[in-house]
Amino acid sequence: MTDPRQAPASAIERLRRSTLVLSLAPLAAGALLAIVLSVWGGDAADAARALRWLAIALLGLLALAAAVAFPLINRWATSLAEPLARLRETLGQLVAGDLAARSGLDGADEAGAIGRQLDTFLDERVAALERASRDSEELNDSVIEIMQAVGTIATTKDLTMKVPVTENVTGAIADALNLLTDETRRVLISVRDVSGEVARGTVEVRSQSESAGQAAQREQREVDLAARELAAAAGALGAIAERARGCNDAAERAVIANIEAMRSVGSTVQGIGRSRALIRETEKRIKRLGERSQEIGQVVGLIQGIAERTGILALNASMRAANAGEAGRNFLVVADEVKRLSESARDATSQISRLIAAIQAETTDTVVAMNQAITQVVEISRLAEEAGVGMRNTQEETEALAANVRDIARTSSEQSKVGAALQERARIIQEASGETARQLALQAEETQRLVERAQALLGEIGAFKVSD
Amino acid sequence: MSASASSRFGVHVGGVALLLPPELACEFVAGATVVPLPRAGRRVLGLTQLRGQPVVVLDASAHPGAHPPALRRHSVVVLGGPPDGAAIVVDEAPEPVRAGATLADASPPECAFASALEGAVEDAADPSRAWWRFDPRRLFEALAGPA
Numbered sequence: 001m002t003d004p005r006q007a008p009a010s011a012i013e014r015l016r017r018s019t020l021v022l023s024l025a026p027l028a029a030g031a032l033l034a035i036v037l038s039v040w041g042g043d044a045a046d047a048a049r050a051l052r053w054l055a056i057a058l059l060g061l062l063a064l065a066a067a068v069a070f071p072l073i074n075r076w077a078t079s080l081a082e083p084l085a086r087l088r089e090t091l092g093q094l095v096a097g098d099l100a101a102r103s104g105l106d107g108a109d110e111a112g113a114i115g116r117q118l119d120t121f122l123d124e125r126v127a128a129l130e131r132a133s134r135d136s137e138e139l140n141d142s143v144i145e146i147m148q149a150v151g152t153i154a155t156t157k158d159l160t161m162k163v164p165v166t167e168n169v170t171g172a173i174a175d176a177l178n179l180l181t182d183e184t185r186r187v188l189i190s191v192r193d194v195s196g197e198v199a200r201g202t203v204e205v206r207s208q209s210e211s212a213g214q215a216a217q218r219e220q221r222e223v224d225l226a227a228r229e230l231a232a233a234a235g236a237l238g239a240i241a242e243r244a245r246g247c248n249d250a251a252e253r254a255v256i257a258n259i260e261a262m263r264s265v266g267s268t269v270q271g272i273g274r275s276r277a278l279i280r281e282t283e284k285r286i287k288r289l290g291e292r293s294q295e296i297g298q299v300v301g302l303i304q305g306i307a308e309r310t311g312i313l314a315l316n317a318s319m320r321a322a323n324a325g326e327a328g329r330n331f332l333v334v335a336d337e338v339k340r341l342s343e344s345a346r347d348a349t350s351q352i353s354r355l356i357a358a359i360q361a362e363t364t365d366t367v368v369a370m371n372q373a374i375t376q377v378v379e380i381s382r383l384a385e386e387a388g389v390g391m392r393n394t395q396e397e398t399e400a401l402a403a404n405v406r407d408i409a410r411t412s413s414e415q416s417k418v419g420a421a422l423q424e425r426a427r428i429i430q431e432a433s434g435e436t437a438r439q440l441a442l443q444a445e446e447t448q449r450l451v452e453r454a455q456a457l458l459g460e461i462g463a464f465k466v467s468d
Numbered sequence: 469m470s471a472s473a474s475s476r477f478g479v480h481v482g483g484v485a486l487l488l489p490p491e492l493a494c495e496f497v498a499g500a501t502v503v504p505l506p507r508a509g510r511r512v513l514g515l516t517q518l519r520g521q522p523v524v525v526l527d528a529s530a531h532p533g534a535h536p537p538a539l540r541r542h543s544v545v546v547l548g549g550p551p552d553g554a555a556i557v558v559d560e561a562p563e564p565v566r567a568g569a570t571l572a573d574a575s576p577p578e579c580a581f582a583s584a585l586e587g588a589v590e591d592a593a594d595p596s597r598a599w600w601r602f603d604p605r606r607l608f609e610a611l612a613g614p615a
């Protein structure tokens with residue numbers, strides 16, 4: 001390549017010089033006009049003349065400049081048009097496909113430089129195109145091999161096959177495809193195993209789903225039964241609540257009756273106390289009567305003793321009268337009469353004694369009976385007091401019972417409400433159970449389909465050869 | 469039974485029916501307190517008093533070897549007046565007897581005072597019964613003597 005600083009003036013330089021010459025002519029005319037106008041200081045007529053002269057001078061200058069610039073411009077145009085035609089011709093050959101076309105320009109001007117650079121560029125590009133063509137062919141071959149291998153894999157579904165690995169860029173693709181095949185094979189093995197597990201698991205799930213469905217049906221039956229039982233229980237709770245209210249009323253009546261009974265028991269205890277006092281007084285009187293009868297017995301005993309002694313005296317008198325013989329006959333009569341009197345007195349006193357003994361025995365029996373009656377009264381009084389205590393305890397217990405019954409009534413009412421709520425919840429559970437049964441049936445169907453799909457998946461995976 | 473003028477009185481002593489002598493004053497004492505006498509005969513029951521006079525009490529039913537109790541009450545018949553009389557323990561109070569015919573062939577019963585019995589008479593009211601007449605003095609001797 002020629003150094004531009006030592007080379008002759010280029011076409012561009014010549015064009016610039018010509019242009020400079022052509023552009024300096026108006027400037028020189030203007031400068032001349034300005035000088036004339038500044039030097040000329042006359043009137044307008046003088047000025048017009050001066051302008052005419054000046055115009056003439058300018059036209060002369062222009063003609064001179066044109067005479068000088070034409071050969072320059074012509075030479076420039078010639079030096080510029082030929083290389084351009086060569087370049088156009090060369091480019092036309094290139095466009096026509098002739099990669100061997102070159103400009104052959106070797107001038108020192110810009111066109112020569114452009115021609116040389118174009119030829120150099122074309123040489124490099126053609127060489128690069130040839131290399132690219134070879135590389136492209138090799139790449140096509142590799143791609144074709146890869147495609148054939150992939151097609152074979154796709155056709156045979158043999159994932160054990162390997163795509164040939166080349167040195168070019170398709171080697172990485174082949175490696176990637178082999179890696180993809182290996183990974184796919186490994187994944188398919190895993191998928192096959194997983195699919196087997198899924199199939200088995202699905203079968204188990206279907207079995208469990210069927211069992212769950214059966215359990216759900218049983219559960220639904222149980223829930224239905226529980227709902228009916230809950231309804232019955234709710235009814236029973238209502239009945240219990242009603243009965244508890246009845247018990248509450250009865251307990252309140254029992255409390256009132258118990259209070260009346262306690263009053264009666266208190267009156268009875270007081271009456272028994274009065275009866276006991278009366279019996280004690282009667283006992284004292286009977287005891288005094290016994291004592292009086294005993295005193296009478298003593299007097300009767302005394303009379304009886306007197307009667308016996310009188311009888312003995314009459315006996316002795318009779319014996320004395322008998323001893324006196326006829327003289328004692330009248331005395332004997334008196335003695336006999338005295339003896340009869342004494343015997344009558346003795347009989348009377350004996351009878352009185354028997355009566356007194358009977359009275360004393362009856363008095364004793366009466367006293368014993370009175371004591372027994374007192375004992376009985378005391379016992380009855382104690383029993384009545386115990387009954388009073390028992391009645392008070394009963395009252396307390398009855399009040400506690402009434403309170404408990406009220407609590408039971410309240411609780412039963414609450415339980416009745418809870419029973420109704422439970423019944424409602426049972427109904428909801430019943431509906432949910434039915435929904436669960438339906439969902440389980442759907443799940444069973446889905447599981448069946450899942451089993452079929454898992455088996456289909458196993459079939460699809462089985463089409464792949466994943467091992468030797 | 470009322471006693472008539474012809475009636476007499478009889479008494480049972482030791483199971484033997486004795487007819488009281490009509491000439492002897494007799495007095496029945498019921499429940500007489502008898503005080504025993506030391507070293508007395510076994511049929512001498514003790515002493516009692518009749519209107520302040522001591523009277524010996526004889527017991528025909530006393531058995532050999534029996535010791536008299538310290539103090540007892542007995543029904544006795546005082547035969548005769550003190551100080552010559554004595555009392556005998558009787559089974560029961562004297563009773564009037566209508567003496568009938570004499571029972572000549574009656575054998576005296578075996579008793580401690582058989583020697584004092586003097587013959588039997590029939591009870592006019594009850595012919596099956598026999599009453600024995602006795603001598604009071606021999607009766608006292610028989611009972612008060614040594615056994």
